[in-house]
Amino acid sequence: MNTSEDLKSCCAQLYSSDVVALVLGESYHPGGAALTRRLADLLGLRTGQRVLDVATGPGATARLLVTEYGVTVDGVDLAETTLRQARYRADRDGMGASIRFHYGDAEALPLPDNTFDAVVSECSFCVFPDKDTAAAEFARVLRPGGRLGLADVTLTDDGLPDELNTVAARVACIADARPISDYAEILARAGLDTGRTEPHDAALLRMIDQIEARVHLARMTHAPILEQSGVDIDAVLRYTDLARSAVTDGRLGYALLIAEKR
Incomplete structure (x- = not known):
């Protein structure tokens, strides 16, 4: 896997797979609906505000925002299979007029300039190969004074163990994580000024524990799906152990970041 297009394609295929749905459920980010x-x-x-949800996945965030905050949402994703699921669930719940995918x-x-009051990106910015271009796109579609809300994996300057600096770890939102200060600098270059950050490392630990528990359960109850997908369960569990250690050692974390368009 040598190009950014290969990486993006790999991410899209992975996060639209039955295995990911089995392991993560509907919420693909730490903290779930509460965060x-x-x-x-x-x-x-x-x-009445208009919100863009980037890397919307199956649309859980989009539906929550429509239901609880009264906004309209446009969701963007690179996986057609996932988008079909998102559209089906929005229509099923009577939200077809409030959400577009x-x-x-x-x-x-694929959206016009100066359109949105807010852009949301949960546990996805660190996966984008060209973060400067993605940040510039966030700024482009935001109205002046509009806000960006990032929720993402963070990394200290100490970096990660070599075992987590792999393509698989990158696709799993770990290997290309950055310190919060790096995210803020990337956004600033795009004209987005960070006004607030909040650490939520405990949410990442809970998600790691949940993934580990779901993997063990899947091994017992859905072995054929795992075998067909070629998933190496032992390797997945090694990654969860390494990731947990990185969080408890203070090297890996999770944070919310709010930035405003100049």
């Missing part, structure tokens, strides 16, 4: 609500509150979302790349958003 999404915290991000929305920090953004100051209110009825688009096939697209975070580094080339």
Whole structure:
């Protein structure tokens, strides 16, 4: 895997797979709905605003924001299979008029300039190969004074163990994580000024524990799916152990970041 397009394709295929749904459930980020609500509150979302959800996945965040905050949402994702699921669930829940889903790349958003009051990106920015371009796209589609809410994996300057500096770890939102200061610098170059950050490392630890428990359960109850997908369960469990150690050692974390367009 040598190009950014290969990496993005790998991510899209992975996160639209049955195995990921089995292991992660519907929420693909630490903290689940509770941390999404915290991000929305920090953004100051209110009825009538228009929000963009980048890397929307199966649309759990989009539906929550429509239901609880009265906004309209456009979701963008690079996996057609996942988008079909998202559209089906939105229609099933009677939200078809409030949510629109688009096939697209975070580094080339298929949406017009100065359109959104807020952009949300949960546990995805650290996966984007060209973060400067993605940040510039966030800024482009935001209205002046609009806000970006990131929730993402963070890394200290000490870096990660070599075992976690792999393609698999990068796809799993770990290997290309950055310190919060790096994220803020990337956003600043795009015209987005960071005004607030909040650490939520405990949410990452809980998700690691949940993944480990779900993997053990899947091994017992869904062995054929795992075998067909070629997933190496022992390797996955090694990654969860390494990731947990990195969090408890203070090298890996999770944070919310709010930035405003100049």
